[in-house]
Amino acid sequence: MKQLFERLRPLFAVTDFKQQRADLAFMHIPKDYAEMLIRHLRDHEGFSHLVFFTAVDYIEDGIFRLIYMLHNYETKDTLGVHVDLSRTEAVMTSIHPLWEQAALYQRELKEMFGIDFPGSPGVDEGFMLEGWDEIPPMRREFDTRAYSEKTFFPREGRKKTDPRAHMQEQLYPNEGEK
């Protein structure tokens, strides 16, 4: 895989090669060259299988890192291509012309991280959340506990009891607190 990286380096601005295992490596490419590199890997380097496509939120660095995981069935190599996007300008070129399932991943990334892929079929339709009016839930700043407490508790007609006091009352109602 190192050889592949060396071959790609003069053609694309790939950097930060990391060999995780003999059959797994990662490399980084700037946003503007990413679609070209991925197309090249699919058409000329045998990486015909889009394993998955996701993002990691590095809120402390102000970036989303996209991960395009590609697999070559001939060489049995898996390659993760990293692309960093600014959190304030989270827009990326769509790869739906390359793989049919890419549009679905992009729909999910739009809903869960707020990353837009203009032109991707159904990207604005939403993936699974209905009536969601909060920030995209997979972003790091989305606080699941605060959302849960705000949305589900306290609400009218719902009581909260201290477990110890409740059991005391149920089992030993006449004995008082010990």
Added chain:
Amino acid sequence: MMSAPDRSKYPELVDGKPVVDLDSEKYVKLWHGPQHPGITGNMSLELTLCGDEVVECKTHVGYLHRGFEKLMERRTWIQNFPVVCRIAVPEPAFNEYLYAAGLEELAGIEPPERAQWIRTLNLEMMRLASFLMWLGGQAGAFGNGTIGQWTVTHRDYMLDLFEEMTGGRIYHMYMLPGGVRSGLPDGFEERLEAVLKRVEKLLGEIELVLLHNAVFKVRTVGLGIIDKEMIDRYGITGPNQRACGIARDVRKDDPYLVYDQLDFEVVTGTASDVYERTLVRYGEMYQCIDLIRQILERMPQDGPFHEPLPNVLHWKIPPGETYVKAECTRGEKGYYIVSDGSLYPRRICIRGPSYTHAFPVMEKMAIGTDIADIAGLMVSLHTYPPEIER
């Protein structure tokens, strides 16, 4: 010579997609699921029908979304074990294995040899139990409901064995980083062999009543054909891929655990229709039984089954990222794990084969299918919604 059917009343196709005007009153919208015996789990298909024929299909998920991947970012590494196994109810063991294997790789832990064999045994037992559940669904979708009762009964015998082996029938939390939680109980091998014999006998009977059944054959041969060109274009893996003659299997191509020490051939088909996919999975069920027997024969009988771990309540995994994968019943399942060196995962992304099988593949294949065959087509793609909406 038969004349071509008159399709003038069907919608016009533009770029392979039908132009449907619902106001024309020629079409019917029908929700297939989420409460429907012919749907695979908590999902639904929004179908548009022209007569009995499906002209449009849209998959909907979200009915059981609990945000597993988000939940995992807020729990310590070890606290996530009860979460991961819930990401595919009929076969949780693959999630346990992959999560444990990913952590082991990042933390530099090598499980002992005996643990590797026990894990392989557990995964093959899981595969057989999951296929039994699928077989009942596949038969039931074409009106053979009794077969479903037989297979669920036999799956229950497998669950009894899981309970004995791990303490849990469905969710085991058995494969922890470093190995497994226990060895095999006394006499387990004999009881497992007895169940394998019962399953073998059942498969022989089902072959007669289902695979040789004229109604089943007439309805499934030629239904839902996946072209070879679709495989990479749609990311299709597993039996759905092998039924069209492509012999890819993670266990063979990128062996993990002890698969490189077991003798087996990848089961393939040629016709790539629902019947062929049934045959491929059928062949894989026999293969499971054979693999389990090989494992029981060759696995070490003693030795450690677990490597000691640091205090898991304060366990920090070194920074890094990895992707580990395994062949589950439906195809390639994988875990992408990112650690930033803290007590909590930075990101975990689960790659489930149902993601592509239930969405782009199903939406494409449903078009032109008779409404009565939709359930059978869907079961033949073998999808589980939790791994779509993690």
